[in-house]
Amino acid sequence: MKQKLVKALLxxxxxxxxxxxxxxxxSKTSDSDIxxxxxxxxxxxxxxxxxxxxxxEGVATLSGEVKDEATRAAAESAVTTIKGVKSxxxxxxxxxxxxxxxxxxxxxxxxxxxxxxxxxxxGVTASVNDGVITLTGEIKRADLPxxxxxxxxxxxxxxxxxxxxx
Amino acid sequence: xxxxxxxxxxxxxxxxxxxxxxxxxxxxxxLYIDGEAPSGAVKDQLWxxxxxxxxxxxxxxxxxxxxxxxxxxxxxxxxxxxSNLNIRKGPGTDQPIVGKAAHHEIITLLSxxxxxxWLVRTNEGEEGYSYAQYLEPVEx
Numbered sequence: 518m519k520q521k522l523v524k525a526l527l528x529x530x531x532x533x534x535x536x537x538x539x540x541x542x543x544s545k546t547s548d549s550d551i552x553x554x555x556x557x558x559x560x561x562x563x564x565x566x567x568x569x570x571x572x573x574e575g576v577a578t579l580s581g582e583v584k585d586e587a588t589r590a591a592a593e594s595a596v597t598t599i600k601g602v603k604s605x606x607x608x609x610x611x612x613x614x615x616x617x618x619x620x621x622x623x624x625x626x627x628x629x630x631x632x633x634x635x636x637x638x639x640g641v642t643a644s645v646n647d648g649v650i651t652l653t654g655e656i657k658r659a660d661l662p663x664x665x666x667x668x669x670x671x672x673x674x675x676x677x678x679x680x681x682x683x
Numbered sequence: 684x685x686x687x688x689x690x691x692x693x694x695x696x697x698x699x700x701x702x703x704x705x706x707x708x709x710x711x712x713x714l715y716i717d718g719e720a721p722s723g724a725v726k727d728q729l730w731x732x733x734x735x736x737x738x739x740x741x742x743x744x745x746x747x748x749x750x751x752x753x754x755x756x757x758x759x760x761x762x763x764x765x766s767n768l769n770i771r772k773g774p775g776t777d778q779p780i781v782g783k784a785a786h787h788e789i790i791t792l793l794s795x796x797x798x799x800x801w802l803v804r805t806n807e808g809e810e811g812y813s814y815a816q817y818l819e820p821v822e823x
Contacts, residue, residue, distance in 0.1 A: 629775065634814075637764075663764070665730075
């Protein structure tokens with residue numbers, strides 16, 4: 518009789534323990550839930566489409582690329598407020614600025630400018646084809662930098678220097 | 684990226700010497716460095732560095748377009764080798780000569796609207812176009 522009572526009490530204690538654990542588990546948001554809500558939050562901003570998130574024990578790690586520092590900060594603040602996120606590690610990098618393509622002077626104006634530039638260098642002949650200036654003939658070493666400075670300022674595509682240096 | 688390695692010293696010099704609007708671009712095997720040097724001395728320094736990397740300028744893989752910043756209305760120095768600088772009626776060597784400025788003379792820059800041919804005024808009041816590469820801003 519006593520033993521039965523002890524067993525019943527033990528059973529009751531176990532049930533009480535389990536039932537106290539289950540709601541505690543439920544109230545803690547799982548990593549995958551955090552990840553889902555984080556991704557939903559990031560999708561709200563098209564600037565953040567390059568951002569990826571990983572969650573481990575409530576720590577959200579952001580990676581990927583965005584266009585500038587403000588967007589990087591926006592991604593972090595969007596995630597910090599999500600339920601269950603303990604802290605945010607911001608590993609997002611900023612994408613380098615896209616550069617404008619190089620402007621090359623069209624052949625006709627380039628040819629005119631090249632002829633102006635070589636006028637003071639009598640031994641030098643130049644031809645222009647598809648933005649490329651080809652130099653032939655001869656030049657004194659001391660005059661070479663001057664000529665090259667003039668030609669580099671004309672926005673050619675390339676300079677093929679085949680000059681003989683005296 | 685290999686070209687940026689080859690000309691790294693040049694790029695670094697441009698950065699530390701305060702070249703403004705600096706652009707370093709690589710396209711079809713040629714590196715393009717564009718910008719405005721704060722002075723003629725900085726431009727010379729960059730060309731010295733370029734000349735150390737490629738003494739005969741035969742690489743065919745760099746276009747260095749960094750000119751000294753010259754403000755319209757300011758003074759510029761004539762930097763021909765030794766001769767007088769022609770001042771022409773219009774922008775081009777086919778234009779008639781309307782005046783001359785002496786080697787190392789300091790004249791006034793009026794307009795840079797044509798990047799190769801600057802409109803200048805001599806101290807005698809003659810106005811016309813001169814080849815920009817023979818003019819250098821006078822450091823204030």
